Amino acid sequence: MRAGMTQTxxxxxxxxxxxxxMIKTHGFQSRMVEFTLxxxxxxxVGPHIAGHTYPESIRHRKLFLLAETSVWMQQLLFLKSEILxxxxxxxxxxxxxxxxxxxxxAPVPVSQPVEIDGEATSADxxxxxxxxxxxxxxxxxxxxxxxxLERLRALFHKAAASNxxxxxxxxxxxxxxx
Numbered sequence: 001m002r003a004g005m006t007q008t009x010x011x012x013x014x015x016x017x018x019x020x021x022m023i024k025t026h027g028f029q030s031r032m033v034e035f036t037l038x039x040x041x042x043x044x045v046g047p048h049i050a051g052h053t054y055p056e057s058i059r060h061r062k063l064f065l066l067a068e069t070s071v072w073m074q075q076l077l078f079l080k081s082e083i084l085x086x087x088x089x090x091x092x093x094x095x096x097x098x099x100x101x102x103x104x105x106a107p108v109p110v111s112q113p114v115e116i117d118g119e120a121t122s123a124d125x126x127x128x129x130x131x132x133x134x135x136x137x138x139x140x141x142x143x144x145x146x147x148x149l150e151r152l153r154a155l156f157h158k159a160a161a162s163n164x165x166x167x168x169x170x171x172x173x174x175x176x177x178x
Contacts, residue, residue: 015140031058034055037063039147041053053067061095063098064102066103066104068103
């Protein structure tokens with residue numbers, strides 16, 4: 001460093017802001033909207049319509065919606081603009097421009113914990129040291145989506161517990177002389 005120059009640090013960016021930036025720059029925004037729609041579909045369109053439809057995917061700002069039968073697909077043609085308005089209202093912006101309807105069967109929902117590397121992400125927060133737990137909660141403070149929040153929390157607790165247990169194994173090996 002040259003004389004007279006001072007080193008300036010950039011301020012730390014909160015984790016939710018980093019995640020939001022990554023989602024936008026890598027094109028994950030439509031996948032997040034798709035996931036949110038699938039999780040909250042009943043609350044958005046009501047239980048009656050949700051029982052006969054499923055938001056399959058989003059491509060090019062179009063929602064591909066599965067209808068249980070051709071009769072339901074016909075009925076949804078009349079409700080298309082109303083459903084689109086509800087979705088855009090809930091999502092807070094004009095994320096979709098159209099709905100493409102087709103007859104199909106909704107997938108069966110998974111009620112088991114998500115597995116990562118062959119293990120469920122429901123790690124016990126009690127096995128995570130307090131300083132890690134406080135850091136995890138502080139990092140997740142700005143995450144608004146409850147489902148995403150719980151999955152990230154479980155993943156972070158699992159990673160913290162894994163790091164702690166692997167460091168214990170390493171210290172035990174050193175103490176044992178291996």
